[in-house]
Amino acid sequence: MPELPEVETTVRGLARYLDGARLARVETRRADLRRPFPPDLVQVLTGATVTGLGRRAKYGLIHTDRGQAMVFHLGMSGRWRIEPEELGKHDHLVLETTAGHRLSLCDPRRFGSVDLVEEAGLAEWPAFAALGPEPVGDELTPAHLKTALKGRSAAIKLMLLDQRVVAGLGNIYVCEALFRAGIAPGKAAGKVSRPALERLVPQIKAVIAEAIAAGGSTLRDYAQPDGQLGYFSKQFDVYDRHGQPCTRCGAPVLRLAQGGRSTWHCGKCQK
DNA sequence: CACGATACCTGTAAGC
DNA sequence: TGCTTACAGGTATCGT
Numbered sequence: 001m002p003e004l005p006e007v008e009t010t011v012r013g014l015a016r017y018l019d020g021a022r023l024a025r026v027e028t029r030r031a032d033l034r035r036p037f038p039p040d041l042v043q044v045l046t047g048a049t050v051t052g053l054g055r056r057a058k059y060g061l062i063h064t065d066r067g068q069a070m071v072f073h074l075g076m077s078g079r080w081r082i083e084p085e086e087l088g089k090h091d092h093l094v095l096e097t098t099a100g101h102r103l104s105l106c107d108p109r110r111f112g113s114v115d116l117v118e119e120a121g122l123a124e125w126p127a128f129a130a131l132g133p134e135p136v137g138d139e140l141t142p143a144h145l146k147t148a149l150k151g152r153s154a155a156i157k158l159m160l161l162d163q164r165v166v167a168g169l170g171n172i173y174v175c176e177a178l179f180r181a182g183i184a185p186g187k188a189a190g191k192v193s194r195p196a197l198e199r200l201v202p203q204i205k206a207v208i209a210e211a212i213a214a215g216g217s218t219l220r221d222y223a224q225p226d227g228q229l230g231y232f233s234k235q236f237d238v239y240d241r242h243g244q245p246c247t248r249c250g251a252p253v254l255r256l257a258q259g260g261r262s263t264w265h266c267g268k269c270q271k
Numbered sequence: 272c273a274c275g276a277t278a279c280c281t282g283t284a285a286g287c
Numbered sequence: 288t289g290c291t292t293a294c295a296g297g298t299a300t301c302g303t
Contacts, residue, residue, distance in 0.1 A: 002296060002297090003296060003297090006296075034279070034280090034297095034298080034299090058296095058297075058298095073297080073298085074296085074297090075279095075280095075296085075297060075298085076280090076281095076295065076296055076297055076298095077280090077281075077282085077295085077296075078296095090281085107280095108280080108281050108282065109279085109280045109281050109282080109295090109297095110279080110280055110281080111279070111280070111281095111296095111297060111298075112297090113298095127298095152273080152274095153273080153274080154273075154274065154275090158274090158275095161297090163297095163298085170296055170297070171295095171296060171297085172296065240295095259274095259275075259276085260275085260276070260277080261294095261295090261297095262294080262295090273303105274302105274303090275301105275302090275303085276300105276301085276302080276303100277299105277300085277301075277302095278298105278299090278300080278301095279297105279298095279299090279300105281295100282294105282295090283293105283294090283295085284292100284293090284294090284295105285291100285292085285293080285294100286290105286291085286292080286293095287289105287290085287291080287292100
C-alpha cells in the first residue's frame with residue numbers, strides 16, 4: 001500500500017477536487033471491499049458538501065457537512081483515479097461533484113475499506129482508538145519508543161509495523177529507517193539501545209518527510225491520484241534491492257522473512 | 272497478554 | 288507458449 005506518504009499524497013491530490021465540493025452523485029459498483037460498504041453510504045454522501053480532507057495513520061478522511069466522515073483505507077493496491085477515461089472492473093466507488101469532476105476508488109485486491117464515522121467520535125473509532133503517535137510532528141520521541149518497546153522480545157522490524165507503536169509506517173519505510181539508523185531488523189525490540197532509538201526516531205521522520213516531499217513511492221500498481229508518478233522509489237537504500245550493493249558499504253543487500261513478509265537490510269551496516 | 276501463523280484477493284513475474 | 292508458483296505497499300483474527 002500505500003504507506004503513510006502515499007496516503008498523504010493521495011489526500012492532497014483529492015483535496016484539489018473535493019475540498020468544498022458538493023457531491024452530486026455517488027455510486028458503489030460492488031457491495032464491499034474487505035468489509036461491506038456502509039449500507040447508507042450512498043444516501044449519506046449524495047448531496048453532501050465536503051468540508052475538508054485529512055489523514056490518520058494510513059487512513060484518508062473526507063469530512064462532510066452530514067456529521068459523518070468517509071474514512072477510506074487503500075489496503076495493498078488501492079488508489080484514487082482522477083477523471084478516469086472509463087471505469088474498469090476494479091473501480092469500486094465513484095464520486096461525482098457538482099463541478100463535474102469524477103473520482104474513482106480503484107482497488108484490485110480489495111484489501112481496502114470504506115467507512116462512515118461520526119465526526120464527533122473519530123478519535124474513539126475502534127480503528128483509531130489504539131493508534132500510536134504519528135511519525136510526523138512532535139509526538140514520536142525516543143522516550144515513547146523506549147516505553148512502547150520495553151521488555152518486548154519481538155523483532156524491532158515487526159514492532160515498528162505495529163500501528164499501536166507508530167501509526168503509519170509500513171514495510172518500505174521501516175526497512176529504510178532501520179537501515180539509516182544502523183539497526184538490525186531482527187534485533188529484539190526491547191534490546192535496542194537508547195542511543196539506537198535516538199538515531200531511529202529522526203531517521204523515521206526524515207524518510208517519511210522525504211517521501212511525502214517526493215510525492216510518495218511508485219511501485220507496481222500505485223500512482224498518485226492525478227496519474228503523475230512519485231519519485232521516492234528511486235531513492236531506496238535497501239527496499240527491494242536484494243543482492244544489489246549497499247549504498248553505504250557496497251556489501252550485497254540481504255533479504256530475510258519476518259512475519260511472513262520480506263525485510264531488506266545490510267548485514268554489515270545494521271547491528 | 273505476547274507472539275506467530277493464517278486469511279483475505281488479484282495481478283505480475285519468474286521458473287519449468 | 289502455456290502452466291504453476293511465489294510474492295506484492297496491510298490488517299484482522301485465530302491459535303498457542
